[in-house]
Amino acid sequence: xxxxVLIRPKEGILDPQGQAVERAxxxxxxxxxxxxxxxxxxxxDVESADQVPEMCERLLANPLIEDYEVLTVE
Amino acid sequence: MKFGVIRFPGxxxxxxxxLACERHGEAxxxxxxxxxxxxxxxxxxxxxxxxxxxxxxxxxxxxxPVMEAVAEFARDxxxxxxxxxxxxxxxxxxxxxxxxLPNTELRFICRQVDVEVVNADTPFTDACEVGQALSIPxxxxxxxxxxxxxxxxIMEAGGQVVFRYAEDHNPNGSANGIAGVxxxxxxxxxxxxxxxxxxxxxxxxxxxxxLFASMAASTDRAAA
Numbered sequence: 001x002x003x004x005v006l007i008r009p010k011e012g013i014l015d016p017q018g019q020a021v022e023r024a025x026x027x028x029x030x031x032x033x034x035x036x037x038x039x040x041x042x043x044x045d046v047e048s049a050d051q052v053p054e055m056c057e058r059l060l061a062n063p064l065i066e067d068y069e070v071l072t073v074e
Numbered sequence: 075m076k077f078g079v080i081r082f083p084g085x086x087x088x089x090x091x092x093l094a095c096e097r098h099g100e101a102x103x104x105x106x107x108x109x110x111x112x113x114x115x116x117x118x119x120x121x122x123x124x125x126x127x128x129x130x131x132x133x134x135x136x137x138x139p140v141m142e143a144v145a146e147f148a149r150d151x152x153x154x155x156x157x158x159x160x161x162x163x164x165x166x167x168x169x170x171x172x173x174x175l176p177n178t179e180l181r182f183i184c185r186q187v188d189v190e191v192v193n194a195d196t197p198f199t200d201a202c203e204v205g206q207a208l209s210i211p212x213x214x215x216x217x218x219x220x221x222x223x224x225x226x227x228i229m230e231a232g233g234q235v236v237f238r239y240a241e242d243h244n245p246n247g248s249a250n251g252i253a254g255v256x257x258x259x260x261x262x263x264x265x266x267x268x269x270x271x272x273x274x275x276x277x278x279x280x281x282x283x284x285l286f287a288s289m290a291a292s293t294d295r296a297a298a
Contacts, residue, residue, distance in 0.1 A: 013175070013220065014175075014178065014218075014247070016176060016177075016178050016179070016180050017176065017180065020180060059129070059133060059137075060129070062130060062133070062166065062173055064172070064173050064220075064221075064222075065173045065175060065220060
């Protein structure tokens with residue numbers, strides 16, 4: 001089973017990377033862009049998706065500063 | 075007394091840390107894959123890019139065999155100092171509160187800053203004075219100290235803020251200007267600035283000696 005983990009900076013924590021992208025887009029002529037955040041994507045083959053949340057808590061994400069979302073594909 | 079300085083794949087400041095320690099006692103390198111702390115009295119987790127900073131800074135190093143031994147050493151009250159990447163590793167390992175985030179300016183910063191000693195009642199600062207300004211270099215991209223507001227309040231009240239950047243010297247947007255913190259028991263300290271690079275007037279400042287001298291003196295006192 002293929003699992004996909006989306007990791008994002010926690011809401012309310014300053015995300016200068018997202019801000020830099022947000023400032024760059026209007027410079028290219030893209031208007032109306034707001035709330036840009038840059039995160040991380042981890043994809044992995046697992047026997048069971050049940051173990052993925054614990055992997056996130058212990059290694060893939062730092063729950064103090066990041067939120068994660070586990071999606072399963074196929 | 076004997077210091078142990080850890081070497082991870084990707085460490086780059088362990089030799090400077092070793093030389094700084096040798097000014098105040100014996101010192102030797104501890105290999106990351108080795109659980110044996112070789113009977114050292116204090117552990118330094120040095121700066122660098124352990125395990126390539128993969129995933130998140132410090133994230134992988136926390137699971138190395140030597141860090142399991144360091145966690146046990148710290149739980150038993152042993153003094154542990156984390157510098158820069160070492161600070162990030164100790165936060166990831168849960169031995170220190172909070173986390174380090176990318177600098178607000180997103181740039182690598184390498185400069186001399188003034189760091190104020192806020193708590194001189196730790197094994198790493200008791201040879202310093204409260205309010206003393208230490209001139210020490212910082213060099214990092216991920217040094218913005220973060221902890222949730224309620225945790226910051228507990229830390230401020232409980233003396234867990236050990237170092238603060240002097241006014242107008244906060245290089246990275248750290249919360250409350252925090253440059254270094256300690257565990258509730260105060261035997262684990264971490265800071266982003268590099269005291270091991272400031273131990274000889276030849277390189278501009280010898281103020282960093284204060285931390286290593288404190289460690290040596292407090293260990294000798296404990297042994298006496």
